């Protein structure tokens with residue numbers, strides 16, 4: 137984690153357009169080191185999910201294109217690889233909104249995350265997920281759709297761990313979770329990070345994210361407007377005002393964002 | 405009683421073929437979210453290929469080859485044409501698959517002509533066996549056994565193997581599946597392959613005596629349609645159960661209802677399942693097992 141060791145993931149001057157017209161990223165650069173948690177913060181529509189999709193290869197599905205820039209892992213250009221290959225290379229995105237396969241059982245969700253692996257390795261990884269969270273073992277045969285929101289998020293992350301990722305891209309993992317579940321998920325993220333997996337954590341909940349992360353980037357309308365070590369960001373008056381909910385302006389602004397977000401979800 | 409047993413066996417044999425058709429149709433619907441109206445022509449192609457392949461291959465090998473070739477064509481259609489249609493309006497994909505069906509049909513007529521052909525069997529096509537008091541065609545029994553075996557194998561594949569898990573995952577969400585590292589494109593193509601191959605098997609057994617193979621065989625798929633609707637598009641098991649009921653209903657009504665309707669009853673059994681389907685949908689709009697609402701087109 138020294139400044140001199142080369143980064144694991146390197147994004148340079150990335151520009152993304154949806155449907156050939158909507159500009160979502162206007163040239164962002166960021167780095168994720170070999171170990172540690174990096175936070176990517178920003179309001180609705182800033183382009184956080186777009187950045188993750190560009191790294192994981194899921195842009196195509198949303199009719200998005202990279203018009204400029206590069207994404208590399210350990211020096212290898214990722215942009216030429218299709219999404220499923222990137223996953224097997226160790227770049228795993230946990231999608232926003234948990235996205236459990238509700239018709240499949242809990243165990244099958246894990247197995248789906250290990251498709252194409254040897255049977256033995258797959259069984260071992262399922263076993264390690266069950267050991268982490270005994271509740272998943274108890275309910276292995278039930279439809280995963282019946283798990284609580286917190287349990288679903290834990291399952292979603294464990295399912296992503298089936299590939300033994302080098303870097304985990306987490307898109308708003310705390311969204312809609314109870315405080316208790318937020319605690320469990322942050323603990324899991326800390327443990328994963330301690331086990332040597334790099335994490336790029338996208339969040340609107342900056343206070344939780346900056347507690348987990350050692351470095352952070354703030355994204356607004358497709359551009360990085362601020363970046364620095366997590367403790368410096370925590371002390372930054374702008375971040376405090378707009379993302380940590382200090383100061384009256386900020387509090388209202390953040391609150392409104394959340395309301396807008398809820399409304400948008402109802403509509404979609 | 406004897407007659408009832410006899411009819412029930414041939415009804416179930418017919419139902420098993422309908423079940424294979426319904427299975428292929430609904431598996432494709434779940435994977436690609438489209439109604440494949442070319443499915444019937446795949447069935448017809450499989451039967452015609454079989455009539456030609458038995459000249460050069462042993463019967464069982466010809467069966468596998470006809471199924472594999474038909475499945476391969478289905479997968480090719482998916483990769484080249486239909487994959488681009490995912491997410492398009494239902495109407496567009498219906499027109500497109502109807503058109504592909506017509507093309508296939510034209511191709512079949514060009515390649516095999518319009519003559520009616522008998523489906524060759526390694527056993528005497530008219531051989532009969534005793535089941536209790538009833539005398540049934542050996543072909544009906546083999547057909548019932550073979551198609552049921554294929555159904556059971558398909559079920560095991562989808563429910564019990566990693567590939568089946570991937571197929572169900574891709575049906576539920578392509579984005580999630582891709583994010584999990586599942587090669588969704590290949591899984592979809594394989595799903596279509598299975599649908600084509602099972603359609604061919606259904607076509608081959610449907611073409612056996614007392615029926616035959618002609619260029620209208622593809623329309624049989626339309627007869628399986630009520631089973632798909634009643635069973636619920638989302639539920640493969642529901643479609644299969646409904647298909648067996650449909651086969652029974654068709655054969656039994658042909659024997660017991662048609663004669664009482666005079667001139668009107670001539671082809672009543674062909675219409676009856678549709679009437680039953682409409683009645684059923686009024687009573688249970690979500691299908692036999694349907695948790696999801698039947699999509700209205």
Ligand SMILES: Nc1ncnc2c1ncn2[C@@H]1O[C@H](COP(=O)(O)OP(=O)(O)OP(=O)(O)O)[C@@H](O)[C@H]1O
Pocket residue numbers: 154155158159160178179180181182183184185186187198199340
């Ligand atoms: N599929 C899409 N088609 C068109 N535009 C899109 C699409 N997805 C995102 N956008 C646009 O791209 C911009 C960035 O969106 P993105 O989803 O990356 O933001 P975000 O930071 O993840 O926001 P949120 O916090 O709401 O998830 C927004 O203006 C959004 O409207």
Ligand SMILES: [Mg+2]
Pocket residue numbers: 184185186232307
């Ligand atoms: Mg987002």
